[in-house]
Amino acid sequence: MADLPAxxxxxxxxxxxxxxxxxxxxxxxxxxxxxxxxxxxxxxPGVLAGVPFSVKDNIxxxxxxxxxxxxxxxxxxxxxxxxVVSVLRDAGAVVxxxxxxxxxxxxxxxxxxxxxxxxxxxDPARSAGGSSGGSAVGVALGVVPFALGTDTGGSVTIPASxxxxxxxxxxxxxxxGDGVVNLSTSRDTIGVLARTVxxxxxxxxxxxxxxxAPESVAGLRIGLPRSRFRDxxxxxxxxxxxxxxxxxxxxxxxxxxxxxxxxxxxxxDLVFFEAPHLLARRVRVERARWLERIASPDxxxxxxxxxxxxxxxxxxxxxxxxxxxxxxxxxxxFRRVDVILSPTCPVPPPLLGEDDVITLNGRQVPxxxxxxxxxxxxxxxxxxxxxxxxxxxxxxxxxxxxLEAHPFADTRLLRVAETLGHS
Numbered sequence: 228m229a230d231l232p233a234x235x236x237x238x239x240x241x242x243x244x245x246x247x248x249x250x251x252x253x254x255x256x257x258x259x260x261x262x263x264x265x266x267x268x269x270x271x272p273g274v275l276a277g278v279p280f281s282v283k284d285n286i287x288x289x290x291x292x293x294x295x296x297x298x299x300x301x302x303x304x305x306x307x308x309x310x311v312v313s314v315l316r317d318a319g320a321v322v323x324x325x326x327x328x329x330x331x332x333x334x335x336x337x338x339x340x341x342x343x344x345x346x347x348x349x350d351p352a353r354s355a356g357g358s359s360g361g362s363a364v365g366v367a368l369g370v371v372p373f374a375l376g377t378d379t380g381g382s383v384t385i386p387a388s389x390x391x392x393x394x395x396x397x398x399x400x401x402x403x404g405d406g407v408v409n410l411s412t413s414r415d416t417i418g419v420l421a422r423t424v425x426x427x428x429x430x431x432x433x434x435x436x437x438x439x440a441p442e443s444v445a446g447l448r449i450g451l452p453r454s455r456f457r458d459x460x461x462x463x464x465x466x467x468x469x470x471x472x473x474x475x476x477x478x479x480x481x482x483x484x485x486x487x488x489x490x491x492x493x494x495x496d497l498v499f500f501e502a503p504h505l506l507a508r509r510v511r512v513e514r515a516r517w518l519e520r521i522a523s524p525d526x527x528x529x530x531x532x533x534x535x536x537x538x539x540x541x542x543x544x545x546x547x548x549x550x551x552x553x554x555x556x557x558x559x560x561f562r563r564v565d566v567i568l569s570p571t572c573p574v575p576p577p578l579l580g581e582d583d584v585i586t587l588n589g590r591q592v593p594x595x596x597x598x599x600x601x602x603x604x605x606x607x608x609x610x611x612x613x614x615x616x617x618x619x620x621x622x623x624x625x626x627x628x629x630l631e632a633h634p635f636a637d638t639r640l641l642r643v644a645e646t647l648g649h650s
Contacts, residue, residue, distance in 0.1 A: 229369035231426045234278045242277030243268065246321060249279045252370045253324055258346040258355070259339075260364035263291055264324035275433060276319030281365045281374040283358075284325035285332050286417065287406035288312050295408040296328040296339050296358075299510055299520040309406025311375065311417050311434055318433045323371055326361030330523040331506070332377060332410060333530070334358055335385050335598050336582055340522030344579050348390055349623055353576040356386030356598075359420065363390040366420045373421040373430050379410050379498060381602035383418035384614035388571035388627030391616050393644075395419045395427045398635045399609035402434055409505040411498045413550065414606050424615070424645040431641065439638050444646050447478040450564035452485045455601045460574045460587060462620035467570045470617040470628055474568075474647055481564050485556060485604070493549035494607045500538035500546070525582050554608045554634075561633045566643050569601045571614040571627035601629055611637040613644045 237245060246268040253264045262284045270277055282288050285295040287305040294300050308316060316322065327345050329337045337345035337360025345360035347353040348367040355364050359376025363386035366374050376383045378396040387394025396418040409415050421427045428439040451471075459467070471480065503514075510517065514534060521527040538546075560567065574597060577585045584591045605612045611634070614627040630647070632640035 229372060230422050231278065231372045231429055234372055237277075239277065246277060246279055249323055249370060252368075253365070256368070256370070258348060258351060258364050258368065259343045260327055260345050260355070260361040260368075262294060262296065262325045262327050262342055262361070265291075265322065268321055270319050270321045271317070273317065273319030275315065277321060278319065279321045279323040279371045280315065281324055281326045281362055281371050282312060282322055283328050283362050283374070283376045285328060285377055285408040286312060286375055288322050288325065291322075291325050293408060294325075294342075295332060295509075296330045296342055297521060297526075298341050299331065299512070299517060300408070301511055305406070307406065309417070310403035312406070314434055315430070326359070326365055326374060326376075328359060328361055329357035329382075330521065330526045331530075332358040332379065332382060332408070333526045334523070335381065335595060336577065336579070337361065337386070338523070338579055338582055340524065340526075346579070347576050349625060350576070353578055353624070354389060354581075356389035356576065358382040359418070360386045362420050363387055363392055363394065366390070366392045366422060373419060373426055376418050376420055377407060378416055378418045378606065379414045380494065380606045381599045383420060384571055384602050384612055384627070384629060385598060387420055387614040389576040389625060391619070391625030391627075393421050393424055393427055393616065394614040394627075395431070395641070396606070396612040397431070397637050398611045401611070401635065401637055408509050410502045412501055412505070413497045413547075414609075424613070424641060424648050427613075428638075428641045428645070431637065437638060439641055441642070444643055447566070447643065447646075448481055448564040449474065449478050450481050450483040450560055450567040452483045452567060452569055454485065455569035458573060458588060459570060462575060462624075463570055463573060463626050466618040466620065466626040467628060471568075483560055483564065483567065485560060493546040494603055496538050496542050496546035497550065497607065499533050500543040503533050503537065550607050553604060557608050557610065558633070565632070566640065567631040569629050571602060571629040572598050573600055574598065575620055575624040575626065605631045609634055611635070611640045613640055615644050615648055
């Protein structure tokens with residue numbers, strides 16, 4: 228039982244029984260997707276009464292410690308829910324537990340050195356993606372019908388693609404941002420992962436109060452940025468091409484030139500300037516001792532770099548200016564098209580341990596900028612973004628396509644995604 232309608236069709240006693248099974252499944256998972264699991268299944272009435280969900284462990288849930296997947300934070304339980312968690316619990320949903328992630332949400336493999344790696348649900352030797360890897364795996368395995376993650380630079384859409392589920396990053400600012408171990412005020416948002424777009428829409432409506440009203444997508448114009456279709460893994464290219472061959476029967480495909488979207492350094496500079504200040508609000512030990520408490524080598528190196536060579540205010544201002552230029556570039560593109568579509572990731576899920584380099588078309592390439600290449604620009608611009616399952620490689624590894632829309636055209640994006648998912 229994996230989707231929301233199946234849960235909502237159960238009578239109250241069957242939901243209680245099913246919740247007990249859900250908790251046992253979470254406790255026994257061999258995929259490293261949970262950090263903590265509850266035994267409390269109490270809940271109130273509402274449209275989600277008795278429906279379980281997981282919460283990435285960098286989001287506050289009352290009664291649970293918020294670790295952000297790291298020993299850097301203490302294990303004192305949170306005294307209040309993050310607002311997004313609160314509204315879902317008010318609708319009757321039940322937090323089953325806290326999901327594992329890339330340490331401090333600072334990476335895209337979820338190969339966590341403190342709590343263990345999150346394993347791909349199709350091939351446990353491979354990465355589930357990150358940083359919201361545990362959230363995606365719990366949904367993919369059918370333990371919970373939906374999960375909360377967070378997204379700075381692709382941390383919801385990447386694991387959704389690698390795990391074969393739907394991952395929705397709302398427009399930056401659409402969801403309340405309190406109660407989160409943040410990395411960036413400019414780019415962070417809570418997001419939702421589920422098995423279907425319709426389930427995402429249901430959760431989004433509970434969170435925002437904005438109904439997902441039916442909307443015609445006749446004459447849909449889909450933009451295809453040329454740069455994002457270059458240098459793809461051949462299997463990814465094949466799956467996406469097959470998906471587009473179906474889509475173009477009902478939509479008009481328009482080639483776009485978004486140039487290089489944004490300089491990688493500018494997007495990173497936003498995070499590296501903001502993250503040290505935001506983490507300091509959550510970490511109780513002095514900054515000189517941070518590194519000794521970070522278990523993942525890649526995260527330790529990032530934090531060390533941020534602290535030893537901080538981004539200057541001038542570089543930060545330049546990064547902000549680049550962000551506004553990017554938003555204008557997108558605004559111009561959305562005068563020509565309704566949504567933008569590209570492969571979510573240029574490569575299939577890498578093997579666990581491939582944290583630094585992977586092979587792409589016979590070359591050794593860096594993991595982080597390669598995997599985030601297509602998803603990063605929209606996160607800088609603050610767009611609503613959704614990764615939709617497109618198919619599988621010949622070995623069964625999931626491949627996703629990324630949809631992007633104009634800022635705060637979230638319900639439009641969800642409607643289009645649901646239509647394309649049924650194409």
